[in-house]
Amino acid sequence: MSAGRNARTGAALALVVAAMAGLSFASVPLYQLFCRSTGFGGTTQRAEAAPPGADSRWIRVRFNADVAPELPWNFAPEQTVLRIHPGEQTLAVFRATNRSTRAITGRATYNVTPDAAGLYFDKIQCFCFTEQTLQPGETAELPVSFFVDPAMSADRDARDIDTITLSYTFFPTKGRPAAARVGLLPNAENPSAKESPR
DSSP states (O other), X not given: OHHHHHHHHHHHHHHHHHHHHHHHHHHHHHXXXXXXXHOXXXXXXXXXXXXXXXXXXXXXXXXEEEEOTTOOEEEXXXXXXXXXXXXXXXXXXXXXXXXXXXOEEEEEEEEEESGGGGGGEEEEEEGGGSOEEEXXXXXXXXXXXXXXXXXXXXXXXXXXXXXXXXXXXXXXOSSOOTTOOSOOOOSXXXXXXXXXXX
16 A cells, blocks of 8 residues: 555655656747747737838937957947938847957847837848857848837837937857858848937
8 A cells, every 4th residue: 555655655756856857948939039029028020011102200229338358359339329211120230349369259248128019129131030150240220120019109018218228238158159150131222210319
């Protein structure tokens, strides 16, 4: 009787351990899915193209660039502020330079502020979607194609937002993946986007 009880207890414990292991592996993708679907923490969205038509209001998009202390790169936006209409596809460009004497691969993390804007900030194409490899002394232009969803105007938590800050931080990655590449130049930039003074 006790042997059968011990076997059942052991099996139950094994199931609990397996379930906990499964949850630990699933927690990161589930959290990322939650952030993407809600814009939590300023997480941006991904889209294939901007919607037809654009809102008449203006929004200022500011650009911020940082580099982890262990990555010997210079990294900065080529424009500090753009004025855009929601629904208008826009291209912004960042510039990165490898100051070291060896090839280094990095990857950029990103977010937008205020957090409520994350649900409406859509990237069509971005250097942050892939790892970037720079040779010693190499400088690369890193573009991001994006739009702000006009639906933001109907959200009472986001409709009064008139300035959005898009921030990137580059971190080094280990090794040099075969898929790493420099930049992702999309189609021609949006000529109607106007740079605004700081």
